[in-house]
Amino acid sequence: MEDFNVGVIGTGYWGRKIVDEYSKLDNVRLVGVSDLKEENLQFCADRYGVENGYKDFEQLLAQKDLQAVNICTPNSSHHKICRTALEKDKHVLVEKPITLNSTDGWDLVDLAQSKGLTLSVGHIFRFNNALSEIRRLIAERFFGELYLMEMTWTNLEQSWPDRDVLMDLAPHMFDIQNYLLGKWPIEISCSGGPFRRSSGEEAAYVVSKFGDGPMALANISWLVPRKTRQIMIAGETRSALIDAVAQEVTVYESGYTYKLGVERNNTIKDELLHFMKSISDPETETRNSGSVGVKTVELIEAAKKSIAEKTAIAV
Numbered sequence: 300m301e302d303f304n305v306g307v308i309g310t311g312y313w314g315r316k317i318v319d320e321y322s323k324l325d326n327v328r329l330v331g332v333s334d335l336k337e338e339n340l341q342f343c344a345d346r347y348g349v350e351n352g353y354k355d356f357e358q359l360l361a362q363k364d365l366q367a368v369n370i371c372t373p374n375s376s377h378h379k380i381c382r383t384a385l386e387k388d389k390h391v392l393v394e395k396p397i398t399l400n401s402t403d404g405w406d407l408v409d410l411a412q413s414k415g416l417t418l419s420v421g422h423i424f425r426f427n428n429a430l431s432e433i434r435r436l437i438a439e440r441f442f443g444e445l446y447l448m449e450m451t452w453t454n455l456e457q458s459w460p461d462r463d464v465l466m467d468l469a470p471h472m473f474d475i476q477n478y479l480l481g482k483w484p485i486e487i488s489c490s491g492g493p494f495r496r497s498s499g500e501e502a503a504y505v506v507s508k509f510g511d512g513p514m515a516l517a518n519i520s521w522l523v524p525r526k527t528r529q530i531m532i533a534g535e536t537r538s539a540l541i542d543a544v545a546q547e548v549t550v551y552e553s554g555y556t557y558k559l560g561v562e563r564n565n566t567i568k569d570e571l572l573h574f575m576k577s578i579s580d581p582e583t584e585t586r587n588s589g590s591v592g593v594k595t596v597e598l599i600e601a602a603k604k605s606i607a608e609k610t611a612i613a614v
Contacts, residue, residue, distance in 0.1 A: 303575055304330045307369045308356045308380055310339040313394060314371035320567045321369075322347045326575065333359040356380055360387045367417075367578060369571075370394065374462060378403040385410045385418070392574045394421040395470040397592035401600060404593030411589055417578045419585055420592030422474040426569040429546035429561045433532065433539065434479050442534025445513040448476065449531040456521035463499040465491070465599050468519040473595040475530065475543075476507060476515050483594060485510045488611040489602035494522060505602055508611075 303326060307318050310332050321327050331351030332343045340352030353359045360368070360383065367390035370380050378398045384391050385407065397420045398404040411418035424430055437445065452468045459467070477483055484507035491503025502520035509515070513533075528543040538551040548559040570587070577585045601612040 302326050302328065303366055303578065304328050304362075304364045305367045305369065306331050306333065306359045306362065306365050307343075307371065308333045308359065308384075309371035309373075310334040310343055311336075311371070314339075314369075315342065316567060317369050317371055317571070318343055318347055318349070320565075320571055323568070324571065324575075327571075330362050330365050331359045357383065360384055360389060366390060367392070367574070374399055374466060378407065381407050381418070382410065385414060385416055388414060388416065390417040390574075390578045392417075392419040392421065392571075393592075395474075395592060396420075396466055396596050396599070397589060398596060399466065401593050401597045404589070404596050408589040408593055417574070417585060418589035419574050419577065419587050420589060421570065422470065422478075422587040422591065422595070423566050423570055424471060424475050424543060425478050425586050426564070426566045426573065427543060427546060428564045429541050429543065429548050430475065430478065430530075432548060432559060432561050433530075433541055436539075437479055437532075438481075441537060442532060442539070443536035445480075445532065445534050447513050447531075447533040448479070448515040449533075450475065450515065450517040451527045451529050453518060453520040453523035454526035455524045458495045458499075458501060458521070463501070464519050464521050465489075465500050465503055465602055467521075469503070469505065469517070469599050469602060470592075470595045472505060472515075472517040472519060473507070473598045474591065477591070477594070479532075480509065480512055482509060482512060484508055484515070484598065484614060486611050486613055487598060487601040487605055489605040491602075491606055500603075500606070503602070503606075506611075507598075 321329050332349050333353045333356040343349040368384050370393040381393050486508040488506040491500040494501050502522050505517040507515040530541040532539045540549045546563040577583045601614045605612045
């Protein structure tokens with residue numbers, strides 16, 4: 300793989316993880332970082348030796364040798380920063396959700412395609428070895444006919460003023476469903492709402508129906524103290540419980556229970572390597588493409604419409 304010059308925009312909690320992983324890649328040079336907070340820029344300088352730190356992200360984009368950027372800023376800024384980076388001919392990996400609405404998302408996809416640039420979205424569970432193994436087993440009909448997928452994504456979270464639980468956690472739900480099943484739902488039903496504030500969902504239950512496949516149920520919440528990231532798959536001949544963080548798969552078959560030998564991987568590192576490869580090789584299929592990211596936003600919009608209209612929404 301050829302060498303790359305990259306930058307990171309947004310170096311808070313998640314952005315620092317991204318900077319850390321880039322610093323460990325032999326073929327990557329971290330040209331600079333951008334953040335509104337001076338302490339975040341100083342952290343990158345002290346810990347990782349990043350000499351160029353800018354409060355104005357456009358100064359980072361002006362670096363003549365910069366090829367690509369990772370965007371880890373608040374959701375509301377994604378469209379503006381992504382569009383600016385693409386206009387300046389930079390490849391982009393932006394954290395999910397790609398944008399706050401699908402219209403803005405398709406705008407970015409169209410712009411990237413017109414310029415021949417890679418636009419990827421941080422749907423990191425597409426790089427999770429446990430989920431990749433489940434995807435392979437589903438394709439090989441290891442479970443027989445699939446009946447049900449139950450997803451639990453819960454933790455106790457503060458009531459963020461700039462987001463809701465659907466925009467925060469549902470991108471994972473819809474993306475994982477598509478990654479495992481290879482299809483998108485045709486109908487969405489959702490019930491949810493605020494509890495500690497006047498508006499903005501803090502918990503939701505989402506039902507996804509597929510035309511010729513299983514039903515998927517998702518429980519997403521900021522109110523449950525125990526952090527859980529798990530998926531239960533119920534099939535005709537076997538079922539499985541997946542711990543997406545520990546990357547452990549437990550199979551239930553004819554009264555027996557056993558674990559699959561899944562080797563846990565560094566999902567952030569593998570996502571960044573895939574991003575680099577998709578830039579260097581036009582024939583590489585971008586696993587977490589911009590269009591995948593926008594589709595998850597469309598489904599979130601359908602879920603919100605379902606809550607508002609108290610009915611199932613065809614998608």
